[in-house]
Amino acid sequence: MIDEPVLGDIPKISDSGKIPMPLDPYMSSMRDLKTIDVAQEAAAADCMRALGYTGWTANMLRTWDEESYKEFDFFEYIDPEEAARSGYPKPPADSTLKMTDGEKAPKKSPTSREVEAFEGIRTGTTTDRAVPQGGCLGEGQRKVRDEALPVDARSLAVDSRRSAMQDSRVKAALDSWRSCMQKNGLQHQDPVILRLNPLWVSRKAGTPADDRERHTAAVDARCQQEVNIVGVYKTVRAAYETRLVDANKSKLIQKNAIFEGWVRNAESILAGR
Incomplete structure (x- = not known):
């Protein structure tokens, strides 16, 4: 059984703004x-x-x-009105x-x-x-x-995502999402798999979504908002990240210094090419 961390208040997420996470300073x-x-x-x-x-x-x-x-993260806020107009979000590449x-x-x-x-x-x-x-x-x-990292913050972030998905609070939110989807005539077990459906993942940015995608995305977004999946998931994940930061604090500080050296090495190699 997972030793689940105690949570504080769970915020209601209603926009796509970046949610700060404990590992951010080390990413x-x-x-x-x-x-x-x-x-x-x-x-x-x-x-x-x-x-x-x-x-x-x-x-x-x-x-x-x-x-x-x-x-990548398992859950990010999807605006229901925008989903109804345009389907699943396709943010422009950097x-x-x-x-x-x-x-x-x-x-x-x-x-x-x-x-x-x-x-x-x-x-x-x-x-x-x-x-x-x-x-x-x-x-x-x-x-x-030229020097190995004592710990990889991105690997720790993956660990926090996996732990969050196994947490009872997130599982309960997912159960509520499934019930909401069913009430709206859609049978889906996993919102992550649903969002990654090849039918709409393969759609290029700028290409309009079809009626099926728009309808599915709108119902999905409304149900996620109704049960506050993003708020629950991010709060739970942050709690696991806090544990990982506390357990690896000195290594994470050391990692930042070593990684900065990697970047300097890389810039030196690329200089003048």
């Missing part, structure tokens, strides 16, 4: 995470060319894409995190030997140069991440 920004990923690829490409693979480019084997930099033309996949595919050197499967090359441990992928990562 790495998506912009910094992309800078690190791009720098690791650049350093790995330098490694590959040094091994004699002169045609290798930084985007030859992508280890990330634009979806990697989207923030233009600073979109792939540039130079970051998109090249037309040329890597050879099997190149992949082996990149991933460290092969220990030597045709020119008898030694492949570094973990391949050039590992070498690129070491150039940026």
